[in-house]
Amino acid sequence: MALTLTCPVCGKRNGYEFRYGGEDKGPRPAEAGLTPRAWCDYVHMNKCTAGVQKEWWFHRDGCGSWFTTWRDTTNNLEVEQPEASK
Amino acid sequence: MFWKSKPLWGDKTRLKSSYDAVIIGGGLHGLATAYYLAKEHGITDVAIIEKRFIGFGGAGRNTAIVRANQRTQYNVPLYKEALDLWPVLTKELDYNLMFNNCGNLNLMHSEAAMKAARMTIATAQFHGVESHLIDAKEAKEMVPALNISEDITFPIHGAMYHPPGGIVRHDAVVWGLAKGCAKHGVQIHQQTEATAIHTEGGKITGVETSRGRIHTPRVLVSAGGYSAGIIHHMLGIKLPISVLTIQAMVTQPLKPILNHVVSSGAYHCYANQTLKGEIATGAHMDQWPNYTTQNTAHYIKHQAEALSDWLPCLRGVKFMRIWGGLADMTPDMAPIMDGNDPIEGFYMDCGWGYFGFKSCSAVGKYMSEYMATGNCPDMLKPFNLRRYENHQLMGETAALVSYTPDN
Numbered sequence: 458m459a460l461t462l463t464c465p466v467c468g469k470r471n472g473y474e475f476r477y478g479g480e481d482k483g484p485r486p487a488e489a490g491l492t493p494r495a496w497c498d499y500v501h502m503n504k505c506t507a508g509v510q511k512e513w514w515f516h517r518d519g520c521g522s523w524f525t526t527w528r529d530t531t532n533n534l535e536v537e538q539p540e541a542s543k
Numbered sequence: 544m545f546w547k548s549k550p551l552w553g554d555k556t557r558l559k560s561s562y563d564a565v566i567i568g569g570g571l572h573g574l575a576t577a578y579y580l581a582k583e584h585g586i587t588d589v590a591i592i593e594k595r596f597i598g599f600g601g602a603g604r605n606t607a608i609v610r611a612n613q614r615t616q617y618n619v620p621l622y623k624e625a626l627d628l629w630p631v632l633t634k635e636l637d638y639n640l641m642f643n644n645c646g647n648l649n650l651m652h653s654e655a656a657m658k659a660a661r662m663t664i665a666t667a668q669f670h671g672v673e674s675h676l677i678d679a680k681e682a683k684e685m686v687p688a689l690n691i692s693e694d695i696t697f698p699i700h701g702a703m704y705h706p707p708g709g710i711v712r713h714d715a716v717v718w719g720l721a722k723g724c725a726k727h728g729v730q731i732h733q734q735t736e737a738t739a740i741h742t743e744g745g746k747i748t749g750v751e752t753s754r755g756r757i758h759t760p761r762v763l764v765s766a767g768g769y770s771a772g773i774i775h776h777m778l779g780i781k782l783p784i785s786v787l788t789i790q791a792m793v794t795q796p797l798k799p800i801l802n803h804v805v806s807s808g809a810y811h812c813y814a815n816q817t818l819k820g821e822i823a824t825g826a827h828m829d830q831w832p833n834y835t836t837q838n839t840a841h842y843i844k845h846q847a848e849a850l851s852d853w854l855p856c857l858r859g860v861k862f863m864r865i866w867g868g869l870a871d872m873t874p875d876m877a878p879i880m881d882g883n884d885p886i887e888g889f890y891m892d893c894g895w896g897y898f899g900f901k902s903c904s905a906v907g908k909y910m911s912e913y914m915a916t917g918n919c920p921d922m923l924k925p926f927n928l929r930r931y932e933n934h935q936l937m938g939e940t941a942a943l944v945s946y947t948p949d950n
């Protein structure tokens with residue numbers, strides 16, 4: 458299904474211009490005391506939400522920005538940041 | 544009603560309040576596991592809980608390709624056993640699964656790809672699976688429709704030929720297994736959605752469904768593309784999975800022109816001719832996770848371009864139907880089969896991406912053993928979830944087109 462994303466620099470653009478950068482997992486864990494499990498969690502593990510999720514995108518065929526957005530994975534539409542997450 | 548017939552999988556039964564085992568998902572893997580639980584292990588008090596109808600998921604949407612020429616020594620034996628089981632199951636279930644043993648041809652478009660194919664072939668041969676390397680001319684002799692000229696986008700250097708593979712009718716597998724399940728006493732509950740999984744003191748105690756609560760000490764989640772979301776939502780366990788919509792299509796029926804399953808990694812395209820004459824061709828995956836199962840104009844264009852390049856006789860042929868399903872992809876392109884960790888009685892069988900049809904027979908056999916004994920059979924040990932934190936990812940990415948958003 459088609460996808461339109463809003464780049465903070467370029468505005469609304471065709472989804473194929475972007476590269477998906479993964480679910481937002483918060484800041485990269487600190488090196489000190491890092492366990493294989495915590496690292497694996499950060500690198501590989503996903504929630505696979507069927508619904509609204511916060512995620513990273515890279516405007517590959519555009520300005521080169523990395524940004525986060527909220528999208529409903531059941532219909533590919535961008536949504537406002539949900540109240541609950543503010 | 545003018546006509547009354549009993550469904551193959553028995554009369555509708557009442558959902559009981561307890562079972563020895565509950566299986567979430569009436570797809571290929573759930574049905575196969577239930578079948579072997581009842582038939583091989585005598586555990587017949589089993590309920591399959593299916594949100595929609597059996598075959599609603601990947602089971603009824605896949606392009607039915609079967610083969611056993613995977614890349615690693617852990618995967619090949621499992622898929623080989625699955626391939627060997629089609630004729631056995633056809634007899635055992637007394638149901639024609641229409642195994643068309645036409646062989647698979649994987650096109651290679653560079654010398655580097657030919658070298659990679661040599662390694663994959665060596666692995667197959669080591670495991671007693673027939674697989675050969677052939678050059679472009681031999682490929683052309685086998686498939687005269689192939690374009691082996693040098694002026695196409697990805698000229699063909701040769702191919703990996705795997706005679707034991709082919710196509711199995713996917714609906715027949717669903718119906719046949721359902722029939723086998725019912726015969727051995729398994730209950731199939733359609734229109735019943737699992738909404739929660741209950742645990743107590745680190746053990747499974749039951750499943751909440753849209754039709755009431757069930758007590759059970761064992762649960763298998765085999766909900767295809769929905770598994771990872773369900774497992775996180777219901778148990779808080781995260782998995783290394785990305786769920787992507789994958790699309791496939793068929794053309795109008797044609798006279799026989801393709802006698803093999805032909806696939807190309809470089810073109811992201813495979814094609815075979817169905818018994819009805821249509822060219823079934825896939826598959827395209829969205830590059831971002833989503834549960835839409837919707838089609839894209841992007842894919843139709845891609846497929847038309849690819850096919851007119853390497854199968855130019857299809858130029859002008861019309862696509863007749865197009866559809867989508869879900870593929871749950873892992874970073875190493877191998878599935879996750881695990882149990883009793885970290886919850887006793889909890890089993891999962893997911894991450895099957897676009898290769899969960901060809902494996903379902905053997906997986907059912909081994910997952911049922913796992914669930915019946917509580918011990919992981921040797922065959923399934925390498926597929927545990929902890930391999931990711933132990934940096935023991937499998938090398939299947941080398942053999943397949945890797946579409947995951949991780950790449």
Ligand SMILES: Cc1cc2nc3c(=O)[nH]c(=O)nc-3n(C[C@H](O)[C@H](O)[C@H](O)COP(=O)(O)OP(=O)(O)OC[C@H]3O[C@@H](n4cnc5c(N)ncnc54)[C@H](O)[C@@H]3O)c2cc1C
Pocket residue numbers: 567568569570571572573592593594595596597598599600601602603604605606607608609735736737738765766767768769773789790791825826866867868869870892893895896897898899900901902
């Ligand atoms: C277009 C396409 C082409 C493919 N081509 C091939 C191929 O050529 N070869 C191959 O080997 N594989 C192929 N696959 C992959 C294969 O179809 C899947 O890997 C396989 O179907 C997985 O089987 P499963 O039993 O795990 O899940 P599914 O068959 O998807 O079944 C899961 C079931 O779980 C149910 N469910 C979901 N949530 C719940 C809930 N909460 N409660 C109850 N039930 C629930 C769903 O309704 C569904 O019926 C393809 C897939 C697609 C989509």
Ligand SMILES: [Zn+2]
Pocket residue numbers: 464465466467468516519520521522
């Ligand atoms: Zn931009």
